[in-house]
Amino acid sequence: MQTQTLFLLLFTLKGIRFGVDMEGICGMEPLSRTSEREIPIGWFHEVLSLEISRSDYQSPMVLYLQNAKSHFGVIIESPEEVNRQIDLENIRPLPKLMEQLCRISPVWGAALTSGKGEKGIVLLTDLFRWRDLSLKIESKTATVAPPAVS
Amino acid sequence: MTEEQTRENGDAPRGKEKSEQILDAVKERRNRQRESAAAEEKTVNLVVFILDGDFYGFYGEEIKEILPYEPVTFVPGCPDDLLGIINVRGDIESVVNLHRMMGISPGEPTRDTRIVIASAEGIRSGILVDGVEDVLDVPQSEIKRPLATLDRSIREFAVGGETLYNEKYVTILDVGKIFSKIVH
Numbered sequence: 483m484q485t486q487t488l489f490l491l492l493f494t495l496k497g498i499r500f501g502v503d504m505e506g507i508c509g510m511e512p513l514s515r516t517s518e519r520e521i522p523i524g525w526f527h528e529v530l531s532l533e534i535s536r537s538d539y540q541s542p543m544v545l546y547l548q549n550a551k552s553h554f555g556v557i558i559e560s561p562e563e564v565n566r567q568i569d570l571e572n573i574r575p576l577p578k579l580m581e582q583l584c585r586i587s588p589v590w591g592a593a594l595t596s597g598k599g600e601k602g603i604v605l606l607t608d609l610f611r612w613r614d615l616s617l618k619i620e621s622k623t624a625t626v627a628p629p630a631v632s
Numbered sequence: 633m634t635e636e637q638t639r640e641n642g643d644a645p646r647g648k649e650k651s652e653q654i655l656d657a658v659k660e661r662r663n664r665q666r667e668s669a670a671a672e673e674k675t676v677n678l679v680v681f682i683l684d685g686d687f688y689g690f691y692g693e694e695i696k697e698i699l700p701y702e703p704v705t706f707v708p709g710c711p712d713d714l715l716g717i718i719n720v721r722g723d724i725e726s727v728v729n730l731h732r733m734m735g736i737s738p739g740e741p742t743r744d745t746r747i748v749i750a751s752a753e754g755i756r757s758g759i760l761v762d763g764v765e766d767v768l769d770v771p772q773s774e775i776k777r778p779l780a781t782l783d784r785s786i787r788e789f790a791v792g793g794e795t796l797y798n799e800k801y802v803t804i805l806d807v808g809k810i811f812s813k814i815v816h
Contacts, residue, residue, distance in 0.1 A: 574723070575724075603724070
């Protein structure tokens with residue numbers, strides 16, 4: 483049976499709203515409380531080349547993801563919504579001029595949202611593709627203890 | 633019965649008289665001249681817009697709609713020549729950063745800023761401009777070759793035509809060339 487809805491975790495960074503499929507997320511905790519784990523953890527913005535710094539995160543959280551191939555953590559801004567239901571009819575592919583980007587980017591589409599006090603675009607982001615990209619660009623997602631946050 | 637007799641009897645003549653034949657020929661010639669003049673006066677529809685105080689034009693057939701400015705959602709990793717995406721009545725459209733492509737410094741959006749939705753080469757996208765000045769029909773004969781002094785970064789996208797609008801030069805840009813540069 484085809485999926486008719488997508489359940490998303492939503493967070494905002496630098497004014498951009500990102501949505502991550504809840505499937506594959508196996509845990510979440512504040513970065514400040516993260517214990518040293520033997521799994522790679524990386525900052526979300528560093529792989530996407532977003533021009534912000536780690537200090538721009540107001541309340542960083544570590545999102546843990548796991549599938550048959552990998553187990554890793556991504557540091558994101560504190561989610562504004564969890565389990566947000568999005569109908570497939572509100573999901574759009576990225577425009578043709580961005581098609582080349584779609585092949586390599588973790589951002590694979592856009593969801594149109596409209597609700598109480600909100601009307602806008604959510605960038606749909608595949609964190610497993612994010613992980614692949616982070617490995618390709620040899621980012622700092624090697625096994626490290628999470629940086630201390632005061 | 634002769635033709636003269638027929639006319640005297642009030643009947644219609646069988647064939648056209650010489651005068652009628654001459655008038656027909658004159659009418660035909662005039663029609664041909666009018667058609668020829670109309671062909672000479674073929675017009676092109678232009679959307680005249682402003683970038684950094686200068687006038688530019690797109691062919692009207694390539695422009696689908698003109699929208700007021702709205703904030704553009706940046707997509708991480710997208711080509712530098714794109715500003716991001718917008719939602720146009722439920723469709724997601726990219727927005728081209730024409731200022732950057734033509735080496736013009738972008739200003740802050742104003743109430744005149746517009747997003748022009750264009751389509752060419754099977755691609756549809758918005759293009760951010762500082763304002764849309766007019767939509768007009770220009771006789772093709774009034775479109776001249778662009779100035780030799782035209783900046784190289786602008787010439788790259790010029791169709792090969794320029795015309796005058798309010799005594800200022802309007803450089804006509806090729807939407808297809810703009811899109812091709814981004815794709816390749």
